[in-house]
Amino acid sequence: MARRAIVAANWKMNGDLALVDAMTAGLKTVALQDNVNVVICPSAPYLSSLVTQANVQSLNSAIAVGAQNVSEHESGAYTGEVSTQMLNELSVKFVIIGHSERRSYYKETSTQVAHKVNAALSAGLTPILCIGESEEERATEQTETVLASQLQPVIDEVGIEKFIDVVIAYEPVWAIGTGKTASSEMAQETHQFIRQFLAQANESVAAKVPLLYGGSVNASNCEELFAQADIDGGLIGGASLHVEQFKTICSAAKGK
Ligand code: PEP
Numbered sequence: 556m557a558r559r560a561i562v563a564a565n566w567k568m569n570g571d572l573a574l575v576d577a578m579t580a581g582l583k584t585v586a587l588q589d590n591v592n593v594v595i596c597p598s599a600p601y602l603s604s605l606v607t608q609a610n611v612q613s614l615n616s617a618i619a620v621g622a623q624n625v626s627e628h629e630s631g632a633y634t635g636e637v638s639t640q641m642l643n644e645l646s647v648k649f650v651i652i653g654h655s656e657r658r659s660y661y662k663e664t665s666t667q668v669a670h671k672v673n674a675a676l677s678a679g680l681t682p683i684l685c686i687g688e689s690e691e692e693r694a695t696e697q698t699e700t701v702l703a704s705q706l707q708p709v710i711d712e713v714g715i716e717k718f719i720d721v722v723i724a725y726e727p728v729w730a731i732g733t734g735k736t737a738s739s740e741m742a743q744e745t746h747q748f749i750r751q752f753l754a755q756a757n758e759s760v761a762a763k764v765p766l767l768y769g770g771s772v773n774a775s776n777c778e779e780l781f782a783q784a785d786i787d788g789g790l791i792g793g794a795s796l797h798v799e800q801f802k803t804i805c806s807a808a809k810g811k
Pocket of ligand 1 (some may be wrong): 726
């Protein structure tokens with residue numbers, strides 16, 4: 556069974572046109588292993604430039620552009636929001652949904668996240684669905700309950716069969732931007748739980764869903780993390796703002 560690996564860059568509210576140019580120029584020479592996709596997710600104002608520059612540089616077709624968020628609504632009076640149709644028009648292929656910063660600062664609920672995943676899938680975009688527990692939830696052994704409560708509303712809304720087109724990023728909230736990475740054993744154990752949870756609904760779909768690890772991944776720890784049986788790449792924040800570091804991380808990923 557071939558399961559693709561994905562390395563996705565989440566620039567968050569960082570970066571500028573100079574980084575768009577530097578990253579696309581840098582990725583021209585990135586060495587990717589078999590069955591690997593790279594996705595760059597800048598802030599919305601840079602999506603168009605990134606798509607254009609990727610074309611100008613004739614980047615490998617395994618390299619795509621993603622958004623960091625999308626509205627669950629089709630169109631209308633939703634000031635500040637971006638629709639799936641707008642992303643499609645710009646040739647954006649992926650969208651991060653339910654990042655912990657959106658869940659905590661913008662109060663996105665798992666129900667709203669499920670609506671967004673549904674909207675993305677209906678528009679032919681690949682959602683990168685983020686889930687993860689807080690430090691306190693991990694300390695009080697609620698990790699599995701929390702992850703199940705974040706996944707189940709999405710399964711209920713879109714149906715498990717559609718997960719064949721979903722990418723899941725497991726990001727322990729306490730490891731995001733803190734420099735504290737989950738150990739590779741801890742990350743693997745949690746990824747295995749996620750895969751088994753999906754398998755209860757559909758084993759063959761579960762075996763194919765790429766599960767990414769996110770949380771202070773860098774050029775030094777990526778290889779060990781990506782070598783784990785159920786870790787199929789990463790969602791990279793801070794380190795994705797540095798072209799050479801990001802290229803090293805991309806080169807470490809391998810389809811399984
Ligand atoms: C993220 O924002 O999704 C993330 C994983 O950030 P960092 O790599 O900086 O921890």
